[in-house]
Amino acid sequence: MIVLLGVLVVILGFATRRNPLLVVGVAGIVTGLLGKMSPQEVLASFGESFASARSVTVFVITLPVIGLLERYGLQEQARTLIGKLGKLTTGRFLTLYLLIRQLTAAVGLTSIGGPAQSVRPLIAPMAEAAAETRAGGPLPQKLREKVRSHASGADTIGVFFGEDCFLAIGSILLITGFVNSTYDQHLEPLHLAMWAIPSAICAFLIHGARLLNLDRQLERELAVAAAENDLTAHAGLRTEDAK
Structure with a gap:
């Protein structure tokens, strides 16, 4: 039980807002030492874990490419494109993206989107441009952040509920492998994937309705x-007149 003190290190580190990478690293070292591992064994364990999961860091390679595209006007072109589609509102655009994200994730294409790859350079600017077209001008910063959060949410919900419909996804294989080996069952990945389809449909209907309602929310807040701007301007004029 003493090795569980590593969990306490994680809790204390996050509670005091320390660097997450440093907290997890220290917790791993503490857990290894309390588990009677030598420093060499702890270091070897870190190396083996990194080597076995190095594919997780592949996305970092895409960041310089995206940065270069943004430098040469990717976001501006996305805004221009969406600005030409006057009838495409923010809610409709994000609902369409939610559908595309779910469908692509359902066939195993989970890496073609994401916050870094698509939301920040493309989806969020296009959603903002749609809102600005309807508003007839730039958005207040509060509404801009709201649109960005909904763009990220559409991406996350789409991939989360869509990927389980693909029978070769890691989560499906993990569940079937664990159940079959632990409980001596013969659960097939296809069975789980089929049962994930109703959940994906419900997620699309529920979140799609929320996204469509976003247009009305933006109109009210605008x-x-x-x-408020009119009141501020009027108060400023009265102050000047009083002087």
């Missing part, structure tokens, strides 16, 4: 912001 009206409130415009009224």
Whole structure:
């Protein structure tokens, strides 16, 4: 039980807002030493874990490419494109992206999207441009952040509920492998994937409705912001007149 003190290190580290990488690293070292591993064995364990999971860091390679594309106007072109589609609102655009993200994840294409690969350079700017087209001008920073959060949410929900419909995804294989080996069952990945389809459909309907309702929310908040600006401007004029 003493090796569980490593969990306490993680809790204390996150509670005091320390660097997550440092916290996890220290927790791993503490757990290894309490488990009567030598420093060499702890270091070897870190190396083996990194080598076996190095594919997780492949996405880092895409970051310089995305940065270069943004430098040469990727976001501006995305905004221009969406600005030409006057009837495409923010909610409709994000609902369409949610559908595409779910369908691509359902056939195993989970890596073609993501916060770094698509949301920040493409989806969020296009959603903002759609809102600005409807508003007739730039968005307040609060609404801009709201649109960005919904863009990221559409991506996350789409891939989360869509990927389980693909029978060769890691989570499906992990569940079937664990159940079959532990409980002596013969559960097939296809069975789990089929049962994930109703959940994916419900997720699309529920979150799609939330995204479509986003248009009305933006209209109301834009009206409130415009009224506040008018009051501020009117108060400024009265102050100048009083002087």
